[in-house]
Amino acid sequence: MKLKTGFMLREIAGEWLVVPIGDRTVEFNKLINLSESGAVLWRVLENDAEPSDLLNALKAEYDVDDETAMGDVMDFIAMLDVQGLLEE
Amino acid sequence: MMDVPFGVVNRRLEAAAYLAGVPLSAQFELTARCNFQCTMCYVNQPAGSSEAHRQEISADKWLAWAKEARDMGVLNVLLTGGEPLLFEGFWELYNGLFDLGLVVTLFTNASLIDEAAAARFARRKPFAVYVSLYGGSAETSERVTLVKNSLQMSLDGVDRLLAIKVPVRLRTTIIRENMHDLCALYDHAYERGIPFGSNDYIIPRRDEALVTAGTLHQTSVSLGKNMDRATPEELKAAQVILLKHMAMRTGKETKDVWDKDLHVLVEKEAGSAARYEETPFSCQAGNTAFWVNWEGNMTPCGSMMQPAFDVSVLGIHEAWERLRAACRYIPRCDSCDTCNLADTCDSCPANRLMETGSYTLPHPYLCEMAAIRKNIVE
Secondary structure, three states: EEEEEOEEEEEOOOOEEEEEEEHHHOOOOOEEEEOOHHHHHHHHHHOOOHHHHHHHHHHHOOOOHEEEEEEEHHHHHHHHHHOEEEEO | EEEOOOHHHHHHHHHHHHHHHOOOEEEEEEEOEOOOOOOOOOEEEEEEOOHHHHHHHOHHHHHHHHHHHHHHOOEEEEEEEHHHHOOHHHOOOOOOOOHHHOEEEEEOOOOOHHHHHHHHHHHOOEEEEEEOOOOOOOOHHHHHHHOOOOOHHHHHHHHHHHHOOEEEEOOOOOOOOOOOHHHHHHHHHHHHOOEEEOOOOOOOOOOHHHHHHHOOOOOOOOEEOOEEOOOOOHHHHHHHHHHHHHHHHHOOOOHHHHHHHHOOHHHHHHHOOOOOOOOOOOOOOOOOOEEEOOOOOOEOOOOOOOOEEHHHHHHHHHHHHHHHHHHHOOOOOHHOOOOOOHOOOOHHHHHHHHHHOOOOOOOOHHHHHHHHHHOOOO
16 A cells, blocks of 8 residues: 655644645645644555554554554545545 | 645644744745836836846756755745746746645736646646736726737636636736726626735835835825826725625625625735734734745845845845844834724835835825725725
């Protein structure tokens, strides 16, 4: 599982934004505002990753149980999918 | 993860950027040259001016500055002029900005947006394009811009942008030469279903401001090319007619049209909701935004020649730190700060300096303009 190319994660004044770059702006002309944990997951997905990789990234960063963390991971993946940000 | 309207995000970012002391927005004035020679313009040079052309900053340098600005936290970049599409390296710069993760907005008269330009915009869409029109009719537009067929050239550019679904907003500056034609001008926006805003306050030429400052003590003055500035009462009368026309077209109340549509300035639309206590600027200038003029000097905004810092010498980061510090030393105008017309007034350090030669003195023209805006919807 991997993010499509053509997006840049930027930290601006303490907020995390996903900005389309280059040709991607043709079909994706908006910004995505991520939480801090969302930014952690985004960085993992910039390379090929499994849900377990995302789970481990959250647990490394936050004091959270497996069930909660996996729930957050699956919600995040679902939202990326709805926005069309994941590679087929 | 949130997909929120950009204005909402921008307002939140502005507040955070202000607290952190970093810029959020950069305005790049690529050239003073323009293919129109509008009679009231504060900056224009002829399109063919080799002297002006020679002094322009290269696209490579603008891109390096944009990268530095991006690394400091800048999100928004505005490209303006003169007419920015006259800038020799425009496309190199424009495309490069998109690779840096910046949100790009453009101010243009749209007259140079031919099919080839539209095709390029289609491949990298700007966040918004603000197009300046100066007349509702061909005759009025020619009288203001001093260019034959200027209106049609601009409208053709607008239509090409709309065909590729680029968000376009139409703007005008209201002067004596076009104030009879505002309804027709608005109709160009209405018929295309795009937002329309106007500016009713004009300033002297920026490069003459230090010469004329201190002499502008009349309500009707000669500016630049011997054009008399309209009086506040004339501007009120013209805008009342326009407001009623807009209300009739849209079915809205005139108050709503005034509050939400007509007098929405670009800065307000971007959402300057933060309170900037440390400088006398109530807008983003020197607080969360900077302007780099066509000669490569960083100033708070496009109306100001000072304080100014040479970006070629200092770089963006150092120039910004010095600008921010300098803005904090600009004195306030006590009577403007406590005036009950402040929310409808254009009084700011830039305009006060232009009008009076001093940062701390109000000017009758600004006061009268604020008063007519307060009561414009009766």
